[in-house]
Amino acid sequence: MLDKTWLKSENIYVKNIYFISDAHLSFKEDELETRKRKKLLSFLDYIKDNTEELYILGDLFDFWFEWYHVIPKYWFPILYKFRQLVDSGVKINFITGNHDFYVGKYLEEEIGMKCYDGYKEFDIGSKHFFVAHGDGYAKKDKKYRGMKKIIRNSVSIFLYKTFISADLGMQIAKWVSGSSRNFGKIDKSLWIKEYYEFAKNKFDQGFDYVILGHLHCPTIKEQDGKVYINCGDWINEFSYAMYDGKDLTLNWWKEEKK
Ligand SMILES: [Mn+2]
DSSP states (O other): OOOOOOEEEEEEOEEEEEEEOOBOOOOOSSSSHHHHHHHHHHHHHTTTEEEEEEEOEEEEEEEEOOOOSSOTTTTTHHHHHHHHHHHHTTTEEEEETTTBBOOSSSIIIOOOOOOEEEEEEEEEEEEEEEOOOOTOHHHGGHHHHHHHHHHHSHHHHHHHHHHHOOHHHHHHHHHHOOOHHTTTOOOOHHHHHHHHHHHHHHHHTTTTTEOSSSSOOEEEEEETTTEEEOOOTTTTTTTEEEEOSSOOOEOOGGGGGG
């Protein structure tokens, strides 16, 4: 394992850590979806051997819901790739977003991801990280926060799992989802400001790096050595954040890298 690690800074050994968000893997099998999945697979292949950890900051799926015995069938090649990464020693952390509707045990038990609801705080060397999807952080998103409480409570989930068959449940999801592609195109300048305010607030609390998603707008802001990044998306941008043990950077995936 040692040959894969490099001495970077502060005398600690670190491999690159990658952060992505908002792939919104959908049920559609059209050209855009095919391209998206292909790009994501090539990215995962690329990072397989030079990363220690991958953070998925939410909205990996347009809709994910697990029944007691059934999971959605659409994204097997990607789930399999995640499993290969885990088997080769990459830690995958999945902080769920508003579209990853109900993440049960499957992704942890069968794929080996670690799933978190909300946010995660952690340290690498002397650096404090705060990462989250970020839904509900903007003022305009408040209405949604109230709705989330109702939809996502354990009683609603129990009822959905028990009384709605998987096929009907996925059909309902198909009817109601599909807005995410346009979400990437609406004007979110106010949201971007509010997210940066949120990050600055976290800087004041002592965090060095704040990484969020949800906005589909790749953004990087630096303030006195502290960095806020919005990961963008894997629909139009194919952007990701990377920490190499020294710097946190925002990058765009170009398949040629392979
Ligand atoms: Mn989102």
